Amino acid sequence: MPADQLLNTVLQHYQDLHDAAKTEQIIGTTAHLLSQLSNPLNLGVLTSQLLTAPAIWERHDGLRTSVRIISIYNTAAIRVCEQEVLNDKNKLEGRPLEGGAIKCDAWTRAVVKGADEYSKRWQHLLVLTGILMGMEGNDRRALSSSLRGIIGQAVVLAANMALESHRQDGPLAGASIALALNFSFPLLSDFHKAQINCNELLPVTIWALTGPEGFCEGQFLQVIGESITEAPGQLLSWTSQTPSFQLLQAMDQRPLMGNVGPLSKLAAYAALHATDTDVVLAAHDALLVFSRQVLDAWQLNRFNDIDPAFEANKLSLETLQKTWPVLWQVLRKLLFGAVAVVQAIVSRSLLDHRMLNPVAASGIAAKSLHILRNLYFISNRNNNSAFQVYTFSYLTSIDSLSRHPAASELFLKEIRPLEAPTAPITHLSRTLDLFFLNVAEHLPLVLSTAACEALVIKPATAYLSHEGPMTPSTVELFESSHSAILSVLSCPQHSSLTIDITPFYIIKLFESFPQQISPRQFRVAYKTVMQIVSPPNPIAAMEPHLAETLLEMLRDTIPTAGTTLLPQSPDTASPDGTSPEDATQEAPELFSEQSSLTMALVDTLPFLPLPLVEEWLTITAQTLNMIADPKLRAPVKKRFWDILINGEMDVERAAIGVAWWGDQGGRELFTSKPAPETAMMSGAIVSSDLVSSKL
Template identity: 55%
Template sequence: MPADRLLNTVLQLYRSVHDDAKTDQIVGSTTSLLTTLSNPLNIGVLTSQLLTAPAIWNRRDGLRTSLRIIGIYNTAAIRVRDQGSEPSSQPHPHPQPQHPYPGYPRHLRLEEWTRAVAKGTDDRSSRWKHLLVLTGVLMGMEGNGSESRTLSSGLRNTLQQAVVTAANLALETVPRDGPLAAPSIVLALNYAFPLLSEVQRSSINGDALLPLSVQAITGDEGFQQGDFLTLINRDVHEVGQQLHWAPETPSFHRLQSLEAKPLMAGMGPLSKLAAFAVEHAANPSVVLGAHNALLDFSRSVMQQWRTNKLSGVDPSGEPLRLTPNALQVTTPVLWQTLQKILYATVTVLQAVVARSLLDSRLRSDQVAPGLADGTLRILRNLFFIGSRNENSAFQTYSFTYLTSLDVMARYPGASTAFLSSLKPAAHSSAGADDDFLRRTLDLFYLNVAEHLPLHMPTEACDELIVQPATAYLTQNSAPSSLTVQLFEASHSAILSVLACPHNSPLTLRLVPFYVDTLFASFPAHISPRQFRIAFRTVMRIVSPPFPISVTEPHLSETLLEMVRFRALTADTAPLRPRPGGDGNQGQQQQGEEQEQEQEQQKQKQKQKQKQNLLSEQSSLVLTLIDALPFLPLPLVEDWLTTTAQTMNGIADHVMREPVKARFLEVLVSGELDVERASIGVAWWGTKGGKDLVLGRAPRMARQEEVMMSGAIAAEERTSKL
């Protein structure tokens, strides 16, 4: 069909709404006309009519209509760009039509075509529709992985500026342009943003863009405020002892349709676009508004997840608690969506936190603690996602979390208020499946509390940190991934309180109970490493220069005696690995060489484990050795001897070797300060320390002898003469 007739037919079809098949045919014909029409005026008319056509805009396709417009002009621009690079534009002795359709002697030049399309974005249509067209053209000309730039520098800058101008004008008229305008602007900028220069990007109105981009993430075109979680709960049913969520349910179909939405497909770039708007917004109140919107969104997600039956399932128990369909089909799609929620939210949060460090209006004492408080609440609300399979183990999350903790710790009042509002209930140490979410939130609480006691009043530290942590120290539930984390987090929280100098009265009262709990917990509920760290921290706290060493000078030796007496009767069997000890699964390797390398690594790891094999007894002796650098000076020599003798009481040579290696490491590595090292040198050389540590085996060769750091071999040789 000649282009003129096709043009008239398409313009006639624009006037009414059609079914899907006919609409697709109209879209295809429009794309074809945009690449075949040789009259720039006709291209302008076609564009102008398309942007007001009922056949396109009166359908209930939502944001897919806007995506369709971008697609039309993206495809057309690619074709025009490719036509412009064909060798047929070279002079030919026998003139040939440059287009396969008869009757068209030439193609429009690239710049001529671009300007013709731009002229079609006239006053008959809204600015946000113009943005869709210009974005499609820019993508077709400059994107799609083309290795070389297509447009001249002048036209490229003009087109980029046109996109930014259309965006800014569209942002100004959003309130009166209808519900489709805002998400369409965000959609267009999401595609155009990577193709804009830094200068053009900085011209975008960040104040207007930020609330729209956050709404696009959290609203109907994004995560829908987490409403899909409520629908899922209606379709999850108990089948015997298991939970069943079938793929045929309406909630799963809605989840799939949610994932198919245009903005969901580009959620990563969209969150970066929102982060850019945070950085370039001129008004800090707009940034605070976006932060509050994320807080409301995370709260909505948490509230709906709390009522969901799936929230009570421990990930380690999913194979038993979920039916095969729920385990393999439906819940993986759900967690994929939830991961997107976490990543998108944290990406925007990171920009807010980073700006709060640089913007004097956001880092003021009136604003900073509230901003840190809100950020930590957002992370807490989404911690059920972040704590699963190490989803929070990425740099953006760590920066956001740790920076907010640093800011919060500077404000004792804000820290106390934050912990008071979130303090776990007295029954939080229960271990039933339906308490899994609550215990997950308690884990976040304890992890945060560990960082805040330095400037908090002693009474608040006791009530808000020590008491909640104590509830988990006295639990008797079976070890699991979560209970192990809770137990170790409780120890860390209490130790952080004990380590604060202003908490000396509390420390004096708490240390006996804590040490008793520590001994009662090992090795059933706490690992050798955690036990050693905890005891070493206590020893540091009760030793000089901490004030408690003055009021209770014998406490440090009493604690050592407790460890020594227990080591005398401790179990000598190798300790078994604990649940949750290694959360990194790694990625499955493929290929014979990779499998062989993986097998070699496993063998090396097994060999290393054998070398570092520990029993309860050897772990306690290692604890004694770790405490040596913190002993008061009068006790150092005696406890060097006592520790060496206790070490020699380990009958198993395999168990004793890593303990001996650690003893030698403490003596020569510099862990002992100058005064204690001097005592150690004398003890090693003249008071029998060397024979105690190395045993009375035949003398080794000179080059294999173990000597204290700084010992002079010549003097030792002379003394032997």
């Protein structure tokens, strides 16, 4: 059928509603016509009629209609580009021309004229987006530089006018604006991007991300919860045949959901460049409400009590293999999208003078942390938080909050675990407690002593003891509780509290080793406490005997400690107690409970009060000789020798060590046979004739 006759047929079909198959045929024919018509007037008429056609717009297909419009013009523009290249070749070879034989610039101008006053500005934006994508996407560069600039300016103008009127035009208008800018934004120049009305764009993108076209305020989690049943063996079952799973799949296939990454970047750009700070703060509040809705919906879902370590024991096979991965894929999208916007708002809060005052800054930091806490059940699973945007948002918010003691205390009060929870303790509640402990670890320096005791020590103490096997989640809680308590003990202004807490903490430390904590963790904790209670810290003056008391506690434990080999732990460390990623070892060292405790005793030597150094050098040397197994004794002796020579001791303690080694029998205690003549303490004067020794 000739193109002009086909055009008349399509225009007639535009006037009536049709079934889905017929509608798709009309859309395909329209795209074909746009690449075949040679008369610019016909191209304008076709566009004008398409943007008002009842056959397209009265089907109420939602955002899919907008996707169809963009797709029509994107497909047609690509065909026109290809035809222009082919026709240039055909002219040289004398062959017939293909399609409408119209140049890209002329075609674009003719189509744009069809976006007239009879259609909405947001519909014009769809057409312009499709043209820009088809002509300039994937580095095609089909338009002249001048027309490319004009089209870019037209996109911005249409977007800004559509943003001003989208509330009157209905929800589809707002979602379509977000969709169109999502596609066209990467193709715009920085000059044109800067002209977009970000004050209006930001609320639209936040609504698109969290609303009906996005994550539906998290209500899909509640719907899923209603579909969970109990399979044989008390396994939770959520099959792929349930309406809730089909709803989740349909939601995940929505146009905006398929482009959450670019959409969140668009929202982040709007948050950074909006000229009205109140709009940014309102977007922040909207994200806070959304994250709270997600958390509330997850709390009502029976899946919230599933520890990742026991998924295979809690879920039916179909759930584990089919529906569960899809759910977490959607939740990861939700996390990444929300955090990208939070990061932009946090970044802006460091520069915007209206967000820098103490009240606003602390409020923004607290809200950001509340958002991250509400989504922590997602970010804490499968290392989902291991991306730079999340780390920046989290640490910067903590840093901002820590500048305001009152706000820090209030935030901890808001999120602290309940002392006597009325609801059963679930994996979700433990996850939220873990977030609390991780944040609390950073704040003791700005809190009062009373606040530290009530808001850090007491909640952390509840997790210092654990019975039964340790799962990865309980290990995290256990380690975080130790870290939180050590952070309080390390603050000089809390010395009175440290004096009261330290004996209790050391007892808990002994009770936990080696079942709950590894040799490295025990050594780090014990060394930290010894450093806290030793000079020049004020506790050493307030309680001068505390350091020696702790040493005696450790010494008395060593003779009765187990001598069997401990299993290797993932955090096997270097002899100086550094973390494994900082250590370069050919093979992990072997430890028993006894050798680990002795190694901890060795680690304390650089921090001992001066009057105790010589005595405890002797005691330590005697103690390490109690280790019967040479393979277990060797790393302890190596660590002892490293402390003597590698500079960990300050000048005064090193001088005592030199005297102890040479005059007080240290050499004889340290070695079971005379040491080589060339083995000398660091700093000793030796003849240049002597061969140098590694010792």
